[in-house]
Amino acid sequence: MIDFNIPPSVGTELEYMAKAIKNKKISGDGEFTKKCSQWMQERFQVNHAFLTTSCTHALEMGALLSQIQPGDEVILPSYTFVSTADAFVQRGAALVYVDIRPDTMNIDEKLIEDAITDKTKVIVPVHYAGVSCDMDTIMDIARRHHLLVVEDAAQGFCSTYKGKALGTIGDFGCFSFHETKNYSMGEGGAIVFNHDEYREKAEILREKGTNRSKFFRGQIDKYTWVDYGSSYLPSDLNAAYLWAQLEQERTIFNDRMASFDYYDKGLRSLADAGYLEQPYIPEDCTHNAHMYYIKLPTLEIRSELIAYLKAKDIQSVFHYIPLHSAPAGQRFGRFHGEDRYTTKESERLVRLPMYYQLTDEKKDIVIASIHDFFKK
Numbered sequence: 001m002i003d004f005n006i007p008p009s010v011g012t013e014l015e016y017m018a019k020a021i022k023n024k025k026i027s028g029d030g031e032f033t034k035k036c037s038q039w040m041q042e043r044f045q046v047n048h049a050f051l052t053t054s055c056t057h058a059l060e061m062g063a064l065l066s067q068i069q070p071g072d073e074v075i076l077p078s079y080t081f082v083s084t085a086d087a088f089v090q091r092g093a094a095l096v097y098v099d100i101r102p103d104t105m106n107i108d109e110k111l112i113e114d115a116i117t118d119k120t121k122v123i124v125p126v127h128y129a130g131v132s133c134d135m136d137t138i139m140d141i142a143r144r145h146h147l148l149v150v151e152d153a154a155q156g157f158c159s160t161y162k163g164k165a166l167g168t169i170g171d172f173g174c175f176s177f178h179e180t181k182n183y184s185m186g187e188g189g190a191i192v193f194n195h196d197e198y199r200e201k202a203e204i205l206r207e208k209g210t211n212r213s214k215f216f217r218g219q220i221d222k223y224t225w226v227d228y229g230s231s232y233l234p235s236d237l238n239a240a241y242l243w244a245q246l247e248q249e250r251t252i253f254n255d256r257m258a259s260f261d262y263y264d265k266g267l268r269s270l271a272d273a274g275y276l277e278q279p280y281i282p283e284d285c286t287h288n289a290h291m292y293y294i295k296l297p298t299l300e301i302r303s304e305l306i307a308y309l310k311a312k313d314i315q316s317v318f319h320y321i322p323l324h325s326a327p328a329g330q331r332f333g334r335f336h337g338e339d340r341y342t343t344k345e346s347e348r349l350v351r352l353p354m355y356y357q358l359t360d361e362k363k364d365i366v367i368a369s370i371h372d373f374f375k376k
């Protein structure tokens, strides 16, 4: 059996989780939460980083910090995970879907400006597969129209655009540490941003509407309920699991990158012969090998390939059903302009097994099976 995903584990996770227990601090904002957020601040050159209970919750914080009001419009791709939309819909926003580029599967930056109305408040670029959207163009549009940018960098941890870490280019950046992502804590995420004016508000939102963070820093001698909020801070046990992986961030990165290159090489002749398409990485981007996908000529061939691989005990998966074709996606939003690529490209895409320490032997089997599929 070749699994599609195995959650990453580098071997020191249990040791650090035991340390959290010994610290008598397993709730939020303990030693390991601090280590992880400091790591992000230094590594990504960003002023503020808060671990959260998921990327979904980081996006919810992004929507709250953006002060989304009912009726505000949010521009996003339809080709994304539901959380990108949910966080804003919860605040009463109307979704405006914009088509994707077929080469990167990211929002087509050239179509964004036409979708802006006087109700537009936020643009949410999603860095699909850890490959950056065209952020220069998106930031330029956002600044000219006084819009905020919330980056869904769930898949983009440790990827860059023109040397800048994804998640740090817009006003807010959101990461995921779900077990299917490159670096994990089971369920978890983070929100990062540079503007100091959001810091206190973010702390309060994350701590149930209290100023407990200020209290812990000794800035006040009693903490109290000061605003609305929720519980967005993860257990330090989970942060300990993540810390083990951040310490070995390059090991995981290099391992996944080697797997990506291995697939790319092994499947190139099929791409050259026109049987399939391989991922495209624009020049300004360094990616993180979050996934290896291929695109088949048609939906039918994709279904056949997935079934063929399944019969050989190889798990491959497709996603996403575009949001604008889901019941909630229709209720909460509208597609601006023509759906030239979103549906068509999403139906052709399949993701191959990809995880930390995926062996060459297994990749050889996957590659050989795809070659065999096209031979018959």
Ligand SMILES: *Cc1c(COP(=O)(O)O)cnc(C)c1O
Pocket (backbone or CB within 6 Å): 053, 054, 055, 056, 057, 080, 081, 083, 084, 126, 152, 154, 155, 175, 176, 177, 178, 187, 188, 189
């Ligand atoms: C995984 C993912 C999310 C959600 O992350 P969670 O941590 O599971 O909440 C959001 N957006 C995208 C693009 C994702 O891939």
